[in-house]
Structure formats: C-alpha cells, structure tokens
Amino acid sequence: MALTGAPAFSHIYVFTDATAKDIWLKDTILALISSTKSTVVSFFMTSTGGRKRRSVTASFNDYRDLALASGGQAIHVTKGNLPEATDIxxxxxxxxxxxxxxxxxxxxxxTFTFLLDESLRNITLYITGSQMTFTISNPAGVSQSNTQLSGGLGTIQSVGNLWRIRLDDDKQTGAWKIQMASAQPYTLKVTGQNTITFIYDFVDAFKGPHPGYAPITGRPQAGRPAMLLLSVMGREGPASVKVGEVGLIPVSRAGPVSKGSTTDMGNGDILVTVDAVPQGEFVVILTGTDSVSGSQFQRQSTTQMSISKVIVTAVADGSVEPGQTLSIPFSVMTEGSGGPCSINARNDKEFPMTFPMNVPLTTGQYANATLTITPPKDTPSGTGVTLTIMAKTSASTDSNYAVLRLSVVTKITDFVRPTCKVDRVAADDCPTDVSQCASFRWNLFTKLTDGKGTGIDRITLRQGDGVLSHDALTHLDIEASYNASCCSQIVEIVAVDKVGNVGTCFFSIAPPTIAPPVGPAPTVPAGGPPPLSLARPLWVSCLLLAAWMARS
Structure with a gap:
C-alpha cells in the first residue's frame, strides 16, 4: 500500500515485530520497488525471548531481501533499543x-573504494550485519576502525545489527577506502547531501513520424544491449556537470563496471548504451567532474535491477467504470527454454480479478492472455488502482512483470445544470428610505431541481448577507428559503449537482435604475436654441438648451 500510494523515489519505513503473514506478496513488492525506485528501510523488532530463532531468522531474511533490492537497510533490533536506531x-x-x-x-x-567530492555534506556510512570488522581510510592515510567509536575520521554508533558512521565535516575529498571482514552477510552504503545527482529509466527506441525513446516497464531484456536515459542535475544546472563514465555494476558480488557508451541529448539528458549487461543484480554508477569546484564525483542508483529472458507486455485504456468489467489483454514471451509459465496478478485495492494461472510458452513466440478486473459498484469515482502482472518460468527463477495504473471513473451522462424557480417574495415591509433598512427584513422562497440529472450535491450563497436554508439534498425538488436584512437587497444562490454542473438563482429587491437612452449627440441650430417642444421629453429639451448656452 505504501509503494502504490507514495510518489516514486520515496523512502518507506517498515516497523514490525512479527513474521510475514503474506509472503506471497514478495514478488509483487519487488516489482513495485523496481517500478517506483523507492527505498525501503525495515526495522525488525524482537523481544528478548520466547520466539524461535529459526522463525525470526527466516522472516528477517525476507525483510532483508526487500530492503536490499531497494537500496535500503534491514535493521534487527530489540524493542528496547529501537529509539537508538531511528536516527537513520x-x-x-x-x-x-x-x-x-x-x-x-x-x-x-x-576493500571498497569510493570518491567523496568537495560539495558533499553530512556524509554517513551505514553497515548492517554481525560478526564483522571494518576500517575506514581517507586519502591522506588516516584510519579509523570499528573499535574506535570516536576517532580521527568521525563518530561511530552501533545498535542491533546497524553501524552508523558520521564523518567529520572537515573530511578530505578524493578516494576513500573501507576494508570489510565478516563471517555473515552484510550491506554497505555511503550517502551524503548534494544536488549533483541523476535519475534514469531503461528505454526502448521507437520509430515513426516523431521517433524517440520510451521507458520500459519491467526488467530489461537479456541477450541484447540495455539502453538508459539519464537526467543529470548539477549545483548550477546540468551545464555545471561534466559526465565522465556511466555503467552498470554488480551489487552482491565482486565484478567490474560494465561501461556504456554515452550520447549527449542536451539539457542534461544522456543516452547510455551498455552492450555487456552484468548477470544478477546491478545498479547504475556515474562518475564525472563538478565544474563549480573542479572535484571528481561518484553517484549510484539505489534500486537493484536485473535482466530477464521473460517479457511481459500489457495495455489498458487507463480507466474503468464502477461495477463494470475491464478486459486487459497481456502477452508473455521467453527467449529461454519454453514450457509452462505461472501468472500471478494483484491489485492494491483487492478488486475481483480473473486471469489464467499458467500459460504455455514457446521460445521466441508471444503467448496471449486476458485479465479482467471489476471494481465494485460503490467504488468512488477517481479511485486509483495499481495492477501488477507477474510471469515466472517453471524451469528457473527467471521472471518479469508489468505494472499498470488505472482510474475508476464514473461515466458522466448528466450535462444539464440545476434550475431555480422563485415561488414567492415577501419584501413589502422594506422601507423606501434606505436609512431605515436595518430594522426590517425580507424573505425569498424558491424551488431548485436537477430534473432527471444526478441530483443536487450542494447549495451555497454566492451573493447576499442573509441566512439560506433548504430541504434535505436527497429530495428531487428542493425548497429553499432566504431571509435577509432589507439593507442586503441582492441574493444569488448557487446549486451544484453531483457531476459538477452549476446552476444559479439571482434575485434583487432593489428598485430598477433608469438609464438615459444611448444615441447620437443632439445638434443645436445656428440661429439659437430650439424651442422647448412638448413632443420631446423634458430631459432632451434641457440638454439642447445647455448645449446652446455652452456654445454661446
């Protein structure tokens, strides 16, 4: 729910003291992590006793897999020392x-090496694991081990399986090293604050009248070069960063960087083509030079990716009506060995769905299938749905996915605005002398209706300082009354129906203002003022006389 409800690139924190009761969601969660590029940090809390160690270890490994896939940490603490771990x-x-x-x-x-540039601030190292030792060294050769909680490079804090190392502000720029030794699994992450960063998508090229590159959903296809489109940001815009090398590097095993060829697309966009994609999980690594300070920098993505021989494609029109069934065709293909392929689909609103549990695959050929989803009739219009379709081959653990985002939208058939009919006005008590209006009141009685539409949703005042009251909005014809001081002589009532059509009801007890007719200016005879004719209105004769006097 957090992965589907939060924006992409969010940090999600999970607190739990229990083993996973819905482990079947793990593949779906991994797909959503890859799709949203969000980071998951798990705090797994245990009591001092009473729980089987095997159960705790198995469940913690599940949380660790999710955290590792997202570039986060799985922190194993007791409930008593949890507050010490939440500094992260x-x-x-x-x-x-x-x-x-x-x-x-x-x-x-x-031994791992990493570059720290001049503009980095609040540099922190996170290590998760047990039964380990480590030593950090700066470019000048100054070192600090895990036994020195306060040393020459920074401050070390240890709680549960988490080591948090905050480097001093006077750190040196350049190549740093950290030597790790552990008999158990561990993770290492180095972070800092800086505006030099990048975001990326794996893309496919498309042709046509307006060729370009479109992001792909799911994992990149095995057996072919991977294309990435990077957007690079600098301290003073993209022009302040000179990109050096971009590549893919394994996360869970030692291995070289698979370097890519780069093409500058302008405005900080870099197209990267990697011919030899690493096997297993990998992240994107970028090096370059900050033109502002002249120092070299290093950045990595957090979300682990991997290639797949399975391809899943799905297309949906993006919306579905409440109570109606939407059919979504999807296709699955494998470049590996054929055979049955298991299908698993889930949506975050738990709407009823139907889909085949298995599809037979022939190498290099698409197998077509259909999924249906039916939102309940009472689903509010505007509800968003995230749908994930997973395909996994039976011969191996190779899998891929497609993520679709749908909207539940009620079909609008009502385009007629509400109407208003004034039944009665009681304003006889209002005095003609406006200086005495405050002591008197007047009433308006009206009837509002939406006819055969969806019904009136709300009734409000747009003009008027009086009191508006009306029947329950569940009625087809709604009687409304308005009571105001005789000093407030204008009222405008607004009625909005359930699909947004707006109707107004305007009334005024103010006496009408008579304006003079608009026409050509009168002309005055040269011989003198015209006679005051009874055939003319008096105001016309006065105007002619005034014009003659001004001319004289």
Whole structure:
C-alpha cells in the first residue's frame, strides 16, 4: 500500500515485530520497488525471548531481501533499543540525499573504494550485519576502525545489527577506502547531501513520424544491449556537470563496471548504451567532474535491477467504470527454454480479478492472455488502482512483470445544470428610505431541481448577507428559503449537482435604475436654441438648451 500510494523515489519505513503473514506478496513488492525506485528501510523488532530463532531468522531474511533490492537497510533490533536506531530516519528524510556507494556481500573480506567530492555534506556510512570488522581510510592515510567509536575520521554508533558512521565535516575529498571482514552477510552504503545527482529509466527506441525513446516497464531484456536515459542535475544546472563514465555494476558480488557508451541529448539528458549487461543484480554508477569546484564525483542508483529472458507486455485504456468489467489483454514471451509459465496478478485495492494461472510458452513466440478486473459498484469515482502482472518460468527463477495504473471513473451522462424557480417574495415591509433598512427584513422562497440529472450535491450563497436554508439534498425538488436584512437587497444562490454542473438563482429587491437612452449627440441650430417642444421629453429639451448656452 505504501509503494502504490507514495510518489516514486520515496523512502518507506517498515516497523514490525512479527513474521510475514503474506509472503506471497514478495514478488509483487519487488516489482513495485523496481517500478517506483523507492527505498525501503525495515526495522525488525524482537523481544528478548520466547520466539524461535529459526522463525525470526527466516522472516528477517525476507525483510532483508526487500530492503536490499531497494537500496535500503534491514535493521534487527530489540524493542528496547529501537529509539537508538531511528536516527537513520532523520538522515534519510533530509533533502538532496545522494548515494555514493552501495554493496552487499554474503561474507568474506574485501576493500571498497569510493570518491567523496568537495560539495558533499553530512556524509554517513551505514553497515548492517554481525560478526564483522571494518576500517575506514581517507586519502591522506588516516584510519579509523570499528573499535574506535570516536576517532580521527568521525563518530561511530552501533545498535542491533546497524553501524552508523558520521564523518567529520572537515573530511578530505578524493578516494576513500573501507576494508570489510565478516563471517555473515552484510550491506554497505555511503550517502551524503548534494544536488549533483541523476535519475534514469531503461528505454526502448521507437520509430515513426516523431521517433524517440520510451521507458520500459519491467526488467530489461537479456541477450541484447540495455539502453538508459539519464537526467543529470548539477549545483548550477546540468551545464555545471561534466559526465565522465556511466555503467552498470554488480551489487552482491565482486565484478567490474560494465561501461556504456554515452550520447549527449542536451539539457542534461544522456543516452547510455551498455552492450555487456552484468548477470544478477546491478545498479547504475556515474562518475564525472563538478565544474563549480573542479572535484571528481561518484553517484549510484539505489534500486537493484536485473535482466530477464521473460517479457511481459500489457495495455489498458487507463480507466474503468464502477461495477463494470475491464478486459486487459497481456502477452508473455521467453527467449529461454519454453514450457509452462505461472501468472500471478494483484491489485492494491483487492478488486475481483480473473486471469489464467499458467500459460504455455514457446521460445521466441508471444503467448496471449486476458485479465479482467471489476471494481465494485460503490467504488468512488477517481479511485486509483495499481495492477501488477507477474510471469515466472517453471524451469528457473527467471521472471518479469508489468505494472499498470488505472482510474475508476464514473461515466458522466448528466450535462444539464440545476434550475431555480422563485415561488414567492415577501419584501413589502422594506422601507423606501434606505436609512431605515436595518430594522426590517425580507424573505425569498424558491424551488431548485436537477430534473432527471444526478441530483443536487450542494447549495451555497454566492451573493447576499442573509441566512439560506433548504430541504434535505436527497429530495428531487428542493425548497429553499432566504431571509435577509432589507439593507442586503441582492441574493444569488448557487446549486451544484453531483457531476459538477452549476446552476444559479439571482434575485434583487432593489428598485430598477433608469438609464438615459444611448444615441447620437443632439445638434443645436445656428440661429439659437430650439424651442422647448412638448413632443420631446423634458430631459432632451434641457440638454439642447445647455448645449446652446455652452456654445454661446
């Protein structure tokens, strides 16, 4: 629900003290993480005893998989020391947060290097794991180990399985190192605050009258080059950043960067083509030079991606009516071995759906199928639905997905605005002398109706300082009354029906103002003023006389 309800690139924090009761949602959640590029940080809390260690370990591994896939952390703490671990929320909820390095390993010893540029602030390292040692070294060779909680490079805080290392503000720019040694799985992440960053999408090229590149849903296809479209931001706009290398790097194993060829598309957009995509999970890494400070920088994406031999495509028109069934055709293909392919689909509103549980696949050929979704009749118009279709081959763990976003929209057939009919006006008590109006009141009685429309949703005053009252809006014909001081002589009532059509009812007890007729200016004979003719209105004769006197 958080992944579908929050904007993309959000930080989502999960607090739980229980094992997962809906583990079948794991593949769907992994697909949504890849689609939204949101980061999940899990706080798994346990009591001091009374729970089987095997159950706790299995459940924590599930949360760790989700956190790792999103570039987050899975933090295992007791309920008593949870407050000490939540500093990570303050760290990650800050603005302009960037990732410099992200790695995970099952165990072993390894040295990781990372670049810190001059403009980075609030640099923090996060390590999750147990039974480990580490040593951090700056470019000048100054080191600090995990046993030195306050040393020459920063401050180390340890709680549960989380190590949080905040580097001092007077850190040195350049290449840093951290030596890791652990007998258990661990993760490493280096973050800081800076406006030099990037966002990206895997894209496919399309042709036609207006050729270009469109983002793909799901994982990139195996066996072909991967294309990415990056948008790079700098401290003073895209022009203040000079992009060096862009590539894909494995996260959970040692391996070289699969470098890509870059094409500058203008306005900070960079098209990257990677011919040799790494196997397994990988992230995007970018290096370059900050033209403002002249220092080199390094940035990584957080969401892990992988290639797949399975392709899932689905098309929907984007909307469905309450109580109506929408059919969504989708297709599945594999470049791997054929055979049965399992299908799993879910939506975040738990609307009823039908779809085939399995489809037979032949290598290189699309298998077509249909999914139906039916929102209940009482679903409010405007409800958003996120639908995920997962396809997994039976011969391996290879899978892919498609994510669709639909809207439940009530079909509008009412285009007629509400009408108003004045039944009676009681204004005889209002004096002709306006200086005495405050002591008297007048009433208006009217009837409003939406005819055969959807019904009136609300009735309000647009003009008038009086009191408006009306029958219940459930009535077809609604009687309304208005009571006001005789000093407030104008009223305008507005009625809006349930689909937004607006009708107005205007009434005034003010005496009409007679304006002179508009016409050509009168002419005065040269011999003198014209005689005052009884055939003319008196005001015309006066006007002619005044014009003659002004001329004389």
């Amino acid at each position: 929320i303050l760290d990650t909820s800050t603005s302009a947060l960037v990732t410099v390095l992200q790695r995970s390993r099952s165990s072993g010893s390894e």
